Amino acid sequence: MTAPSDTLFQPRVRRYPSASLTLVGAMIALAAFGPLVVATDPNAQDLLRVLEPASWAHPLGTDHLGRDVLARVVHGAPRSLGIALLCVLAASGIGVALGLAAAYGTRLTDAVIMRLSDLMLAFPGILLALLLSGFLGGGIVPMLIGIKLTLWPQFARMTRAVAIGVLQEPHVEAAELAGFPKPVILARHVLPPVLRQTMTLTTLGLGSAVMSISALGFLGLGLQPPTPEWGAMINELLPYLAEAPAQMAAPCIAIFLSVLGFTLAGQAFADETVRSESAP
């Protein structure tokens, strides 16, 4: 594998890898432990205290049904981030498997898989998830399928490109001559560089999955109320934007920080990959 030589084309920006990983770590910790720490029921309504500003009892105020906004943002974290993780893991699993098959299989397999990924890339990203959610009813499964389907072609393409490069290297040839079976060669020599390279895509994919999930929630086609999901919360609070800007800001900031963390971490991984490959 050759590193991109045109470093001029890469924006020369310091990307603060440690800061981005801290941000990602903080969001994951929020998703994992937040609901245990903030024990308030995110769905408990109190119609006598709607749209209240921040107070000791409700640090981020209450929404239009008197529910605690802090609890809803915190309990929304495992949903938004967890579903994003599921989507991206599934997409990278499918993409890597098909990419390896395309690189290692017959020409026909290659052609079929690549045409399929062309076709998927010819769909506007959000349309498939929208149609699926619309027909099957809002919920986790249609969203998972829709987002996964739009993400896998990128993984397949990158896997195929990396695998074809690795398969031509002398150590793989040596392993083939030594009589190692194909699955062993794939697992030992091809998969590790593929996973290193796709790490960037995985991290960036998490960011775009968080965006898609919140967009579907916002359109009313994702997770359904009263589930505390960030996009759905924004949809519910939108009519009260003028009276309760702080309550609205909370889920917005949560989405922004998650996506920003994944984007910066993805760029940090990309830099790291380029650096480790250009090193002698």
Place this chain on the structure above:
Amino acid sequence: MNPIARAIAARATQALLTAWVLATLCFAFVHALPGDTALRIAAARVGEDRVTAETADRIRREEGLDRPLVAQYGDWIARLAVADLGRSLVSRRTVTDELAYHGRFTLGLGALGWLLSYAIALPIGVLAGFRPGGWADRLTTAVSVGIASLPSFLVGIGLISIFALTLRWLPPAGFRTGAHMVLPAITLALGLAAYSVRIIRNSVVEVRAAFYMTFARIKGLGARQAFRSHGLRNAAIPVATFAALQFAYVVDGFVVIETLFNYPGLGELLVKALLARDVPIIMGAGLMIGLLYAAANLIADLVCLTLDPRRAARAAA
């Protein structure tokens, strides 16, 4: 074969294939749903609680739902070929009328947002590219990464709270006057500019470091003049390529933006139809958006081929 004709043929085939897959998916979704299709259509027409077995039977006969699936599928594709998409279950207008009406708004918003994004990104990108690593460059990068990390509806909500709710300069949503188009167009433009500004900046940096620019400077031209007469056209190639590609990404953006601003375009039509289970409209709008995307991709390909002859040579090889 001429590379341009070949590219058109390849893209047109892909567009047709996309349309066919979308049409088949729509058909499959409708018929694979659990429960009785006729009962669901009846529920959409007369309301959940007033559906009787007779209404369902009548609809089953009217819509030909009692015939074999293969016949229904053939019928659906044949009607699509002559652009007969049926009528909306809600408004009772024909789907083609609805698509034509809402499509106009979407095309207007898309074109305005796209133009606006380059009005924003071009000067900023060139400024950042002239001093790589300078304060303008660092600020541009920080802001563009920040905006790229915001889903479009968050950008829109931010703009609404500033310009509509606090300053009261512009209407927050709906569509009556041209002023209603300003905020949606800026939202779309900011999302696009967050990406294109980086491409512009990089291509300016790259061109300014090229040998012919050094030569122009040695020849005695000033930095600005050298860039105007030698750099600009070279820097324009990747930018124009990306600009054409972004026209396709507009399709992705407008569904959410139109819904947020209650702007009567195709995306808003699709989302309303999805929430109301208005199947003919869902199918029509889905198909239309897919075809728009394919058409935008075709235009992008053509622009790239015309601008960069090297690409055409490679495509022909």
